[in-house]
Structures are given as C-alpha cells and as structure tokens.
Amino acid sequence: MKWGAVLIVAALLLAFGCAGRTTRAAGKKMIVLGVDGMDPVFVETHLASLPNLNHLRQTGAFKRLATTVPPQSPVAWSSVITGMDPGGHGIFDFVHRNPSTRMPVSSMAETTEPTRTFGLGPYLIPLSGGGVRTLRAGRAFWQVLQERGVNSNIVRMPANFPPAECESDSLAGMGTPDMTGSFGTFSFYTDDPAERRDKVPGGQIMQVATRNGRVELSVPGPPNQMRRDHQTTSATLIVSVDAAGQAARFDTGGQQFILQSGDWSGWVKAEYALIPHVNSVRGIFRVYLQQLRPYLRVYVSPVNIDPEAPVLPISTPHQHSRDLSDSVGPFYTQGIAEETSAFRAGIFSKAEFLTQSRKVLSDSLKLFRHELDRFQDGLFFYYFSSVDQNSHMLWGRHEDDLLEIYVAVDQAIGLAMAKAGTDTPLMVISDHGFAPFNRAVHLNSFLMREGFLVLDDPAKVGDEELFAHVDWSKSVAYAIGLNGIYVNQDGRESSGIVPAADKRQVLDKLAGALANFKDPVTGEQVVERVYFPEHEFAGRNLKYSPDLLVGFRRGYRASWQTALGAVPRDVMEDNTQAWIGDHCMAADQVPGVLFSNRAVRAASPHLWDITATILGEFGVAKTSGMIGQSVF
Amino acid sequence: MEIINWLIDTVLLGAHVILSFLPPVAGLTWLAAVVGAGMVWIFGRTSDQAAVARVKRRIQAGMLELRLFVDEPGISLRAQRGLIGANLRYLLLALRPALWMMIPVGLLLIHLGAFYERAPLPLGEPAIVTMGMSDLWDPSSPPPELIAAPGVAVLGSPVRILASREVSWRIVPNFTGSRTLRFRFHGEVASKWIEAGGAHGFVPGKSVRSFWSSVLSPGEGRIHADFAEWIEIRYPEADFRVFGARVNWLVWFLAVSMVAGWFLRKRFGVVI
Numbered sequence: 001m002k003w004g005a006v007l008i009v010a011a012l013l014l015a016f017g018c019a020g021r022t023t024r025a026a027g028k029k030m031i032v033l034g035v036d037g038m039d040p041v042f043v044e045t046h047l048a049s050l051p052n053l054n055h056l057r058q059t060g061a062f063k064r065l066a067t068t069v070p071p072q073s074p075v076a077w078s079s080v081i082t083g084m085d086p087g088g089h090g091i092f093d094f095v096h097r098n099p100s101t102r103m104p105v106s107s108m109a110e111t112t113e114p115t116r117t118f119g120l121g122p123y124l125i126p127l128s129g130g131g132v133r134t135l136r137a138g139r140a141f142w143q144v145l146q147e148r149g150v151n152s153n154i155v156r157m158p159a160n161f162p163p164a165e166c167e168s169d170s171l172a173g174m175g176t177p178d179m180t181g182s183f184g185t186f187s188f189y190t191d192d193p194a195e196r197r198d199k200v201p202g203g204q205i206m207q208v209a210t211r212n213g214r215v216e217l218s219v220p221g222p223p224n225q226m227r228r229d230h231q232t233t234s235a236t237l238i239v240s241v242d243a244a245g246q247a248a249r250f251d252t253g254g255q256q257f258i259l260q261s262g263d264w265s266g267w268v269k270a271e272y273a274l275i276p277h278v279n280s281v282r283g284i285f286r287v288y289l290q291q292l293r294p295y296l297r298v299y300v301s302p303v304n305i306d307p308e309a310p311v312l313p314i315s316t317p318h319q320h321s322r323d324l325s326d327s328v329g330p331f332y333t334q335g336i337a338e339e340t341s342a343f344r345a346g347i348f349s350k351a352e353f354l355t356q357s358r359k360v361l362s363d364s365l366k367l368f369r370h371e372l373d374r375f376q377d378g379l380f381f382y383y384f385s386s387v388d389q390n391s392h393m394l395w396g397r398h399e400d401d402l403l404e405i406y407v408a409v410d411q412a413i414g415l416a417m418a419k420a421g422t423d424t425p426l427m428v429i430s431d432h433g434f435a436p437f438n439r440a441v442h443l444n445s446f447l448m449r450e451g452f453l454v455l456d457d458p459a460k461v462g463d464e465e466l467f468a469h470v471d472w473s474k475s476v477a478y479a480i481g482l483n484g485i486y487v488n489q490d491g492r493e494s495s496g497i498v499p500a501a502d503k504r505q506v507l508d509k510l511a512g513a514l515a516n517f518k519d520p521v522t523g524e525q526v527v528e529r530v531y532f533p534e535h536e537f538a539g540r541n542l543k544y545s546p547d548l549l550v551g552f553r554r555g556y557r558a559s560w561q562t563a564l565g566a567v568p569r570d571v572m573e574d575n576t577q578a579w580i581g582d583h584c585m586a587a588d589q590v591p592g593v594l595f596s597n598r599a600v601r602a603a604s605p606h607l608w609d610i611t612a613t614i615l616g617e618f619g620v621a622k623t624s625g626m627i628g629q630s631v632f
Numbered sequence: 633m634e635i636i637n638w639l640i641d642t643v644l645l646g647a648h649v650i651l652s653f654l655p656p657v658a659g660l661t662w663l664a665a666v667v668g669a670g671m672v673w674i675f676g677r678t679s680d681q682a683a684v685a686r687v688k689r690r691i692q693a694g695m696l697e698l699r700l701f702v703d704e705p706g707i708s709l710r711a712q713r714g715l716i717g718a719n720l721r722y723l724l725l726a727l728r729p730a731l732w733m734m735i736p737v738g739l740l741l742i743h744l745g746a747f748y749e750r751a752p753l754p755l756g757e758p759a760i761v762t763m764g765m766s767d768l769w770d771p772s773s774p775p776p777e778l779i780a781a782p783g784v785a786v787l788g789s790p791v792r793i794l795a796s797r798e799v800s801w802r803i804v805p806n807f808t809g810s811r812t813l814r815f816r817f818h819g820e821v822a823s824k825w826i827e828a829g830g831a832h833g834f835v836p837g838k839s840v841r842s843f844w845s846s847v848l849s850p851g852e853g854r855i856h857a858d859f860a861e862w863i864e865i866r867y868p869e870a871d872f873r874v875f876g877a878r879v880n881w882l883v884w885f886l887a888v889s890m891v892a893g894w895f896l897r898k899r900f901g902v903v904i
Binding site for chain 2: 212213214240241242243244246247248249255256257258260266
C-alpha cells in the first residue's frame with residue numbers, strides 16, 4: 001500500500017514535470033523563407049512584377065530588416081540561427097585569421113585530423129577521431145524547438161555546415177564545401193595555347209592535348225585522407241570529338257553523354273578511389289561544352305558532395321539527403337552553387353552565367369516544391385541563394401535579368417502563401433540588401449599610406465597575397481577579410497608589437513584616419529561608420545573578432561586583394577570586374593526585408609528578432625544569450 | 633544459340649506476363665525459389681550423396697573434436713588438419729553438380745538481366761545509342777543513318793569515335809513501350825529494340841552480330857547486317873527494391889534461391 005502511494009506520487013510528479021516542458025506548439029505551423037540578398041528598394045521599384053510580395057505588403061507587413069555588423073551572409077544568418085549578435089555566435093566574416101600565423105581560415109567550420117591511425121605502406125587508415133565541426137557558438141533555434149517537441153524542416157540554412165545535431169530534418173546550406181574542401185572550385189580544360197592561366201579565384205585551368213579526336217580530362221577530387229601524402233584524387237573524363245567537330249561524347253565511370261557546343265550535361269557521378277577496389281567516395285558534377293572548334297573549351301563544375309552517398313555530414317538525419325535525392329534526383333549540395341567565379345574569370349559570358357544560375361535555381365525550386373508539399377506541421381524554413389548571387393553580378397546594370405530571378409522567387413513565395421493559407425504565419429526575410437560596388441578599396445594599402453603597416457621593401461607592393469612582404473616588427477595593424485582590421489597585438493599575434501595597453505590608442509587613431517578617408521578621384525567620403533566590437537556587440541565571444549570593423553559607404557567595398565592580405569600600390573581603384581554589386585558596407589546602408597502575412601508590431605525589426613519570433617510562435621522561451629524580441 | 637536464347641526468353645516472358653500484376657521483387661522471389669528448388673534437385677541427382685553424407689559427418693566430428701579437446705594442442709591440430717581435408721573433399725564432391733548447374737543457371741542469370749538489371753529509358757531525357765562498326769567502315773567516311781522510330785527524336789549529329797570504331801547518337805524517347813531503331817548504311821539495314829517509359833519490363837541492352845557474343849547478349853536476334861558488330865542502348869539501372877530498400881537483384885536472387893534450396897533439401901531427400 002505504502003509503495004503504491006509512492007508510485008502514484010511519482011507518476012503525478014512525472015506528469016507535472018512533463019507538463020512543464022509542454023508548449024503551445026501542438027498543431028502549430030509556421031513557414032519562414034530566407035531570400036539571401038533581397039533588397040527592399042529593388043522590391044519597392046518592381047512591386048508590380050512581384051504580385052505575391054505585393055500581396056503580403058498590402059495584407060500583412062513589409063518592413064526593412066536591420067542586418068548585422070558586418071552585413072555578410074554567414075554573420076547575418078548565424079544571428080538568425082542563434083538569436084545572438086556576432087559577439088554571441090562568434091562569426092564575423094567568411095574568413096577569420098589565425099592570430100599566430102595571420103593566415104585566413106574558414107570562419108564557419110574546421111576539419112580535424114584523426115587522432116588514431118594505422119599505417120599500411122603509403123596508406124594511413126583512420127581508427128578514431130577526425131571529422132568536421134562547426135565554429136559557430138550558440139544553439140540553433142530548431143534544436144531548441146526540438147527539445148520542446150516541435151518538428152522542423154530546415155532546408156539549406158546558411159552557416160549550418162556541418163548541420164546542427166538534431167532529430168529534425170535539415171539540409172546544410174552556404175558553407176557546405178565541394179569535394180575538394182573549398183567553397184567551390186571549377187575546372188576548365190582547353191587546348192587553346194592563348195590561355196596561359198592555370199589558376200583563377202575559384203577555379204583551375206588545365207591545358208589538354210587532343211590526340212586522334214580523344215582527350216582525357218582529370219577531374220580533381222578530394223585530397224586522399226587515407227594516404228600519408230594526402231595526394232589529390234581524380235576521376236577521368238574521356239572526351240571523344242567527332243571528326244566533323246560538331247559534337248563530342250563523354251565517358252566516365254560507365255556513364256556516357258553527348259554534348260554539342262553550348263550544351264550542359266545532367267548530373268554525372270564521379271568515383272574517387274581512396275584505396276583502390278576497397279574504399280572510394282562519390283561526388284557529382286555537371287559538364288558544359290563551351291566550344292569544340294577551333295579550340296576545345298570544356299567547363300566542369302565544382303564536384304559536389306553526392307547527396308545519395310554523402311562523404312561529409314550534410315543533413316540530419318544522415319540519410320535525409322539520400323531520401324531527398326531518391327525523391328527529386330541529384331541536386332546541388334555545394335553551399336554557393338552559382339558560378340560567379342567562372343564569370344569573374346572571363347570563362348563564362350553573362351549569358352552563360354545566367355544559364356548556369358537558372359539551373360541552380362531550377363534545382364532549388366524542385367527541392368522547394370517537394371519539401372513544401374511534405375510540410376505538415378511545425379516549422380518549415382527554406383533558403384534561396386539565387387537573388388544574392390545574381391545581384392552580385394547584375395546589380396544596377398542588368399536590371400531585367402535580375403528581375404527575372406526575383407520573379408521566380410516571388411512565384412515560389414506564392415506557393416508558400418497558398419500552403420500557409422490564413423492560419424499559418426509566413427515570414428519572408430532577407431539577410432541584407434544590395435548596393436553598387438564601384439570602387440575597390442585596398443585597406444592594407446590605406447594602412448600602409450597612413451603608417452600603420454610597413455613593407456620590408458616599399459617597392460614590393462602588388463597583388464601578392466598573405467602579407468608576403470609585410471615587416472611585422474614595424475606594422476601595428478593589418479586588414480584581412482572584407483570588413484575587418486586587426487591590431488598587430490603583442491602576445492596575441494606572432495611577432496605582435498602593440499602592447500595590449502596601447503591597443504585602444506591605436507584603434508582610435510585608426511578610426512580617425514578612416515573617418516578622414518576620401519576617395520582620391522571623387523573626393524567622396526569612403527567610410528560611413530567605424531564599429532568597435534566591444535561597443536557594438538552584446539556578446540563577449542570576441543576571440544576571432546576583428547579589432548575594428550569598417551562600414552563602407554554605398555559604392556565602396558574592400559578589394560579582393562584586401563580579403564586575402566595583399567598590399568597593392570594604390571589605395572583604391574575602379575571595380576572593373578564582373579562582380580558589380582555587394583553589401584559588405586555599413587550595415588544601415590544595406591538593410592534586408594521582412595514580409596509577413598501577419599501584422600508586424602516592431603518598428604525597427606532586426607535579424608535576431610526573427611529567432612525570438614519563431615520561438616514565440618511555438619510558445620517556446622528564448623534561451624540565454626538570445627537578444628531579440630518577437631516582431632508580432 | 634538463337635533458338636536457345638529465344639526459348640529461354642519466351643519462358644521468362646511468359647512468367648513475367650503471368651506475374652506482371654505483382655511488384656518485380658515478388659516475381660524474382662518466386663523465380664529464385666523455383667531455381668533454388670531445381671538446384672537442390674540437380675545436386676541430389678548429380679552428386680555422390682553417400683560420399684557427401686560421409687564427409688559431412690567427418691566435418692561435424694572434427695568440429696566436435698575441436699570443442700572437446702580445446703586444451704589438447706596435439707588433438708586440436710589433428711582435428712583442424714582433418715577439417716581442412718574434409719572441406720576440400722566436400723568441395724570436390726560439389727564440383728560435379730556445380731558443373732551441371734553452371735551452364736543453365738549462368739544462361740538464366742544472363743537472360744534475367746534483361747528483366748531486372750535495366751529499366752526502360754525515362755521519357756523526355758536524352759539517352760545514348762552506340763554502334764560498334766565492323767572493318768567495312770572507314771572512320772573518316774559518313775556514319776550510318778539512324779532512322780528514328782515514331783516517338784524517338786535524334787538530337788544533333790552523331791559522334792564518330794575513331795579509336796574504338798564506334799558511332800554514338802543522342803536520342804530522346806517520347807513514347808511508352810517498345811519501338812525499333814533502324815540504321816542504314818550502303819543499302820544494308822540493322823535494327824535495335826528500344827524500350828521507354830514505365831518502371832519495369834523486358835529491356836535487352838545490347839544486340840550483337842557474332843554468334844558467340846550472342847550468348848552473353850541475348851534478348852534480341854543477332855544483327856545480320858555486315859557493317860555493325862554490335863548496337864547498345866545505355867539504359868538506366870533498374871530500381872529494384874525489397875521492403876523499400878534498394879538491393880542488387882542478383883544478390884536477392886542468389887540469397888532467395890539458397891534459402892529455398894536449404895529449406896527444400898529434406899523434402900527432396902538431398903544431403904547438401
């Protein structure tokens with residue numbers, strides 16, 4: 001009898017305990033669409049062509065959505081994921097620098113080597129440890145939802161590679177590497193002797209020889225982690241060109257396809273042997289036969305991780321990517337799949353870039369429709385990259401082409417509106433807007449001019465990267481990434497010379513110099529605002545934070561050379577590249593958008609308010625470190 | 633050979649039609665079970681059953697010896713030697729039935745490939761047809777002409793591959809069922825079936841001219857035109873699933889036939 005009473009009390013306590021964890025979530029649904037780079041001014045200008053967004057504006061809400069400092073996608077989406085500012089989640093750029101080497105490293109994830117291995121001749125068999133881990137701090141909002149029993153399906157969330165551990169379905173987005181481990185490296189093959197380059201940003205160019213109408217192309221794969229020398233693996237693609245030169249047959253791994261000049265292949269599977277006949281990994285790529293005569297020109301896309309047999313974690317649960325591939329066929333898994341690099345390198349024309357970009361969007365829309373059809377309860381998040389990547393290449397000069405992408409995304413939003421009906425809250429958000437990128441600022445050259453950075457030989461200015469000729473015994477500051485300046489601090493940087501006590505003085509001097517930074521050609525102010533992380537951010541996870549963040553005025557952006565630590569001669573030059581739009585400027589110059597089918601009460605909503613809004617809709621309390629408020 | 637091929641295909645097609653209302657896995661399971669039973673029956677008729685029984689008893693005795701005298705290295709080693717000898721003897725006894733079964737089962741598996749290995753071409757998607765040319769063809773001369781069947785579009789011009797004496801065409805099927813592709817060269821005509829649409833069916837991948845090659849590439853009659861050695865359509869792999877999981881059809885066939893044979897051995901009074 002006594003034990004029976006104890007059991008009853010225990011059962012009641014358990015019931016109350018569980019009740020404490022229940023939420024208002026039962027039966028709740030919510031859809032959030034993330035449209036990277038959707039710009040409020042562009043939308044307002046073209047509302048007549050965007051009927052679904054216009055409908056949301058008229059019946060729900062349309063507001064500018066304040067973005068992060070700096071307004072870069074990995075930083076901004078990390079704030080959406082965690083509900084924290086960059087000082088909380090610790091992501092400040094696409095790249096961070098290792099203080100001891102000042103070399104750039106990925107800000108989003110790092111690969112670790114196996115801790116135990118077994119050597120066998122040239123091979124090194126991993127026994128334990130090793131893998132890839134996210135560098136983002138804080139918990140993803142869907143992990144918090146899952147704990148409260150709310151299902152979610154998070155598709156292609158940026159800065160979510162490897163995907164946050166969760167039982168809910170998720171697919172990694174921006175930050176997911178290709179098979180070589182980079183953000184995307186294409187291969188271009190030609191027998192044109194005039195093509196003398198072998199490496200361009202985001203790609204490699206290989207000279208090939210045609211013999212008897214046959215060419216063997218070596219498609220680079222991942223470094224072989226099972227070999228001591230980490231030799232790069234490769235797959236062979238054989239091209240047989242017809243004597244009349246009108247078409248070619250491609251053979252690889254038992255697959256065949258024929259292309260004529262200007263044709264794209266479908267997805268091709270590539271097998272990369274790690275230990276021949278024992279262990280291999282698989283990737284997928286697409287081939288574009290640009291030209292057969294007079295010279296062969298073949299483009300091979302970055303080799304994507306095969307969602308059917310992923311070599312790295314790209315989804316939760318692990319088999320989710322395989323299920324998706326089974327349902328919709330192979331799809332781009334690379335985080336940023338639009339081929340801006342080939343366009344920048346002059347290998348693609350604008351028309352070719354647009355064709356490739358439409359293929360990425362078409363792949364994405366196929367996946368979107370499938371996942372939207374599957375959505376029944378909880379939260380559905382889907383991310384579109386196309387507006388952002390096309391804005392970079394079309395902004396301000398090719399408005400009609402860009403509008404076509406906006407229209408396609410607007411149609412997808414229409415499908416989500418139909419699914420949401422009147423009962424399900426729907427939000428469409430973007431992480432930042434856009435601005436023209438007219439003038440490229442060489443921040444390190446500016447620092448040199450102002451006496452903050454010194455070369456071992458002043459004549460050695462140029463595009464050589466990674467601070468090749470910097471004299472660290474005389475330099476007090478350096479720039480790397482797209483918005484960050486670091487003090488060469490004693491005890492933090494190797495050969496650092498600025499004592500911690502003097503750091504503030506250096507930064508104030510730097511801020512003053514930046515405030516007076518004028519464009520030597522136009523006389524315009526270059527920098528809109530300078531941000532000090534300890535003032536700007538609530539969080540104190542500043543280990544990798546730049547010491548000062550530069551908020552450029554619209555039209556100005558750090559040069560590509562700055563991003564990788566080069567020191568060209570001039571402090572600024574015209575941007576003559578194909579990449580003509582950008583957003584790595586002062587945050588208030590490039591706000592994003594917030595559309596909803598609900599009224600939005602917040603006067604000036606911020607990206608981290610989206611996290612609080614989602615949790616609030618499901619009756620889930622914010623976790624510590626989350627700084628936003630519900631916008632409803 | 634053509635008659636044998638025709639006979640096997642006719643029997644299999646008959647079985648396929650009868651079982652067509654079931655999913656492919658059910659048809660293959662039924663067939664594998666029948667073949668398993670047949671193999672046990674052949675094993676019983678073609679092996680020395682008394683010798684097989686004896687050697688199996690020796691193996692069992694050896695195993696028991698190993699377990700009982702685990703602390704006696706001398707006895708243990710002798711038992712292991714005996715076991716190796718008995719196993720070799722068993723393999724020798726199994727050789728004769730294996731030789732009896734090799735040809736019919738091998739032929740059957742080659743023919744079953746047309747049912748379970750390949751799927752019809754998906755509609756609206758490009759596929760490749762390749763012809764291996766005979767010595768009569770000068771690679772620098774024009775290729776044969778592909779006369780497309782209704783519902784089959786030929787995309788662009790063919791590709792002549794000099795090194796391997798092949799000609800490839802890109803086609804797009806827009807029909808469901810079977811059609812015939814015809815290839816004309818200097819007045820001669822060669823033909824090849826094409827299967828498209830649907831998920832499962834009889835899909836012969838390659839047709840050949842040589843008598844001996846036709847053993848490995850059944851399904852269609854031999855090519856009787858002198859200019860072509862073989863014609864092949866690259867079909868996608870069949871999506872063969874068991875309880876939703878993708879499984880290689882051959883693995884499933886062998887597994888089911890072995891299990892069926894094992895369960896039926898006593899009914900047939902066969903010692904395996």
